[in-house]
Amino acid sequence: MTLIHYLILMPILAAAFIPLLGVGAPKLHLGWGAITVPILLFSFFVSYVPAIASGDVFSASVAWMQALDLHFAIHLDGLSLIFTLLITGIGSLVVLYSIFYMSKERESLAHFYAYLLLFMGAMLGVVLSDNLMVLYLFWELTSVSSFLLIAFWFRRKNSRYGAQKSFLITVGGGISMLVGFIMLHVMSGTNSIQEIIAMRDTLHEHSLFVPALVLILIGAFTKSAQFPFHIWLPDAMEAPTPVSAYLHSATMVKAGLFLVARFTPVFGGEATWFWLVSGVGIFTMFWGSFSAVKQKDLKALLAYSTISQLGLIMSLFGLGSAALQGGASTESVLYTKAIFAALFHLVNHSTFKGALFMIVGIVDHEVGTRDLRKLGGLIAFMPVTFSLAVISSFSMAGLPPFNGFLSKEMFFTAVLNANQMTLFSMETWGLLFPIVAWIGSVFTFAYSMILVFRTFLGPYRREKLEKTPHEAPIGMLISPIILCGLIVLVFFMPNQLSHYLLSPAMNSILPTYANMDGLIPHISAWHGFNLELLMTIGVAVIGAVAVKTLRYWYLVYDFFPEHRSIDSGYRWMLSAGERLSHQATSRYMTGFLRHYLYYIYGFLLLITGGTLLLSGSIIIDPSGDAPVAVYEVIIVLVMAAAAIGIPFTKSRMTAALLNGVLGYSIAIFFVLFRAPDLALTQLVVETVTTVLFLLCFHHLPEWSREERSLKVRLPKLLVSIGMGALTVLIALSVQGNRLFDSISSYFEDSYDLAGGRNIVNSILGDFRAFDTMLEVVVLFIAGIGVYTLVTLKAPKGEDERERE
Structure with a gap:
């Protein structure tokens, strides 16, 4: 990056550090620290006046996203020079004026000068940019920073x-x-x-x-x-x-x-x-x-x-x-x-x-x-x-x-x-x-x-x-x-x-x-x-x-x-827009979870299913599949019976148990397909999920007659069948459209590559260890948050004050 690039970024960087100046020197009016930025910039651009007047033009570019033709390109000519001098010169006088206008006892000067310097940097970026997208980036930054200053x-x-x-x-x-x-x-x-x-x-x-x-x-x-x-x-x-x-x-x-x-x-x-x-x-x-x-x-x-x-x-x-x-x-x-x-x-x-x-x-x-x-x-x-x-x-x-x-x-x-x-x-x-x-x-x-x-x-x-x-x-x-x-x-x-x-x-x-x-x-x-x-x-x-x-x-x-x-x-357009948005929102934000699930799954069915149908991507080719054994058919029929029975059950306990049948049947499939570790994981997850369901039911009201009506159950049934069919069709289409060779052969050599005989453990612990580490960090942070919420207690009498 050239010196001009750094000078454009100087006010933006100064905006980030100006609050620290107030902490280090609390008796100093922050304006005296902020004014150095526009004065230095004005002095720098004034030095270019003779060269620009003689016909010179200064350009510099730093590659950013070359594939998208995005470059931090700078072009300093006569037009941009006038604006840079106005931005920095008037900016220096405004900061000097603000030192005596803004009270450091009554105003949040750290915010004020941070916003002002952010705006100054954005304006310099606008008038010096030679790339359309970079100019737009700084253009909108002026809108954001001016919003903060006006408010x-x-x-x-x-x-x-x-x-x-x-x-x-x-x-x-x-x-x-x-x-x-x-x-x-x-x-x-x-x-x-x-x-x-x-x-x-x-x-x-x-x-x-x-x-x-x-x-x-x-x-x-x-x-x-x-x-x-x-x-x-x-x-x-x-x-x-x-x-x-x-x-x-x-x-x-x-x-x-x-x-x-x-x-x-x-x-x-x-x-x-x-x-x-x-x-x-x-x-x-x-x-x-x-x-x-x-x-x-x-x-x-x-x-x-x-x-x-x-x-x-x-x-x-x-x-x-x-x-x-x-x-x-x-x-x-x-x-x-x-x-x-x-x-x-x-x-x-x-x-x-x-x-x-x-x-x-x-x-x-x-x-x-x-x-x-x-x-x-x-x-x-x-x-x-x-x-x-x-x-x-x-x-x-x-x-x-x-x-x-x-x-x-x-x-x-x-x-x-x-x-x-x-x-x-x-x-x-x-x-x-x-x-x-x-x-x-x-x-x-x-x-x-x-x-x-x-x-x-x-x-x-x-x-x-x-x-x-x-x-x-x-x-x-x-x-x-x-x-x-x-x-x-x-x-x-x-x-x-x-x-x-x-x-x-x-x-x-x-x-x-x-x-x-x-x-x-x-x-x-x-x-x-x-x-x-x-x-x-x-x-x-x-x-x-x-x-x-x-x-x-x-x-x-x-x-x-x-x-x-x-x-x-x-004002009429604004109020009319607010009224229309409120009316529209009140129609679909009903407060019922089932309605939100209808919207989510319905949209997914419409977009994904429609795209697959119109593009002809649903291709089922069972020629390369392994033969299906009788016991596999029996397990599938049991799972189908449990799934069909869930929408028609009249008891939450029965629905939870039928859902458990689905989960445990999947675990059986893992055993049959020689994946005992996955089967064990599925059993643990399914057991915990079933217990959590039962704990939640203790605090929920009984199902009402309305919730068991056909009006409620029919949309659920249609959405469930649609999502199930879509998932099966996608799975079968993926199986029948092999565009690339399977990567499973690479992981099968896990012992030589990672020193582990268990492929799944090797994938989690070695091949994608960094991802697993971040997941553990997220769980650790969530655990700290939960611990803090559980142990943190409000001061005595705080609850009473909040209720008042």
């Missing part, structure tokens, strides 16, 4: 509900994605993503190409909270604020965007991909911003704003995918700006949204509430937090001099270019993109202003607050200060970011373009008085009017009642 405060009902909701939706999408990956493997014959990209031209004509495309996009849409799968993200805000700042701004929700970007070279240029990605993205952008304005909880507002921003980036990836249609033509080259804008806004969004989550966490931590109806006038108490909120919120609104302004202008350029597309019938529908984008941007401006001014300005409502407001400690402010510093720095130095990170990522997404340098736009804050600037001015003016007149047009949300929302549909 960290598991005693809260809403936390459990939000974790369950996000898990069901994202894992469901992950399963869809897995099916798409399998289709890709069927089409290409490989699990290597880079090899699949190399053969993209040969895959387009395959009948599975579009189904695989759709299934993979479902996985991406569920993870990145695209409409209509966006409903899990607001409920996931029940997680601690550091989790929200990490998962729902910079990492987990960006996994779907990464998936779309990684597979754009494969599916880009396909009309279905273009319309799904760009169409779903632009509508999600509008719907998220529209829904964010009506929220009263700050984290809920940020949740819907995240949905909106993710939709914006997704739409840009969709519009940019048209660049792969028809080669590097003049029109196609124009679309590459959308890909560049998507990457640029992806980075910018991580900075301002991460800072905003931390700022909201500070307000909640120091004031005791996130309810906008209770907040106001905090600028006098929290001036530093207010300043950070202005920087990050204005960046999200797309105002200068902040990085969000630059990428928002590029977003407007991309949607205006969409109006000029001649591909995919954009002459008809292209006008919708700039219109929807502009309306969504108005709502984006509105909720950004609401977040700042409703929280920090206006009347101070001390009577509604749980705590006396005060500024956060410096330790909690460091992380948002760094992020806000990056917001301003990127605005003044955007082309350095473009050269070292965005350009290599463009080359990864659009590998068919030989000269990428000519396609990288020069980023500047001033382009003259163009349509994009007019759109921005219009957004600010109309957005300000919308905020000022909010109480007059707020009634528009009444046209979208909660009981008719997608979220209510999800």
Whole structure:
């Protein structure tokens, strides 16, 4: 394994050992130990920036299951480098922030940092994997670890509900994605993503190409909270604020965007991909911003704003995918700006949204509430937090001099270019993109202003607050200060970011373009008085009017009642599924053992018997059998009479004795066939079994009249005859279908091979000694358990307390 392989596994291994740090240093906040992992990883990946910027790509592979084409393959290029820096860089700031946010006296920090590091390792595996199945493995690990993080405060009902909701939706999408990956493997014959990209031209004509495309996009849409799968993200805000700042701004929700970007070279240029990605993205952008304005909880507002921003980036990836249609033509080259804008806004969004989550966490931590109806006038108490909120919120609104302004202008350029597309019938529908984008941007401006001014300005409502407001400690402010510093720095130095990170990522997404340098736009804050600037001015003016007149047009949300929302549909589906499952379960989980045996044996008869009949495998060839003696026939008839008599007996004692006749008759056969050791074993087992039956009967009620009725006995009789006939047919068919030579001749030489004259003992003690040893160990463990249960006594009075 290479160094990168070990670095991916480092957070996962650290997650296993982080609880030990708390035991060894109980006075130390575990965050100080956990923060070393993302800092080391960030430093390592930063060292790759110059090489990646110069065009290098780093790949490594470790064989895992070669027969299944499973390899722990790593591919570090410009696209994966951006995500690794976000995962480790934002991760370092989040852990630092959590040290001052999470109390080591009230919280289980060992669990928290173990889950957080597990998630970090899973995300690194997602963005660095070059094998479809390994990527899927890490993909689902992100869902599991995020479930644990969202449900960290598991005693809260809403936390459990939000974790369950996000898990069901994202894992469901992950399963869809897995099916798409399998289709890709069927089409290409490989699990290597880079090899699949190399053969993209040969895959387009395959009948599975579009189904695989759709299934993979479902996985991406569920993870990145695209409409209509966006409903899990607001409920996931029940997680601690550091989790929200990490998962729902910079990492987990960006996994779907990464998936779309990684597979754009494969599916880009396909009309279905273009319309799904760009169409779903632009509508999600509008719907998220529209829904964010009506929220009263700050984290809920940020949740819907995240949905909106993710939709914006997704739409840009969709519009940019048209660049792969028809080669590097003049029109196609124009679309590459959308890909560049998507990457640029992806980075910018991580900075301002991460800072905003931390700022909201500070307000909640120091004031005791996130309810906008209770907040106001905090600028006098929290001036530093207010300043950070202005920087990050204005960046999200797309105002200068902040990085969000630059990428928002590029977003407007991309949607205006969409109006000029001649591909995919954009002459008809292209006008919708700039219109929807502009309306969504108005709502984006509105909720950004609401977040700042409703929280920090206006009347101070001390009577509604749980705590006396005060500024956060410096330790909690460091992380948002760094992020806000990056917001301003990127605005003044955007082309350095473009050269070292965005350009290599463009080359990864659009590998068919030989000269990428000519396609990288020069980023500047001033382009003259163009349509994009007019759109921005219009957004600010109309957005300000919308905020000022909010109480007059707020009634528009009444046209979208909660009981008719997608979220209510999800809850109805969940409750309906629970009702149906309860009804179905109550029908077959009757509490009667005989019914369960009917299901088990009936299923076995149907599947096994049906398969044998349909495949023609029932072949009986008695030509090689030994002659049957008269006494053998007599014993068989005795056994048959005993077996037939059991269902019709009216006494448990008689049934037990008849069952014993069967067992002892088998022992007689063992004697006749010269197997005295097996006969002895059978006699002992049968004797013990009969005694146990008699002991159990002492504690069981008498058979009722219903249990002796034909209604009860007939199904038993049919199942018994069916299973008996099936067993006999299988035995005879096996006897008549000898595909291989018998291995009995090998064991007959037991004396020379194992030094034992008794073949059975030699098999148990020598030929399969390891298996026998493990069986003995299992019996030993079971014996210890039984001894513990028998001898362990509850403390005096414990039984009385339990009964109370």
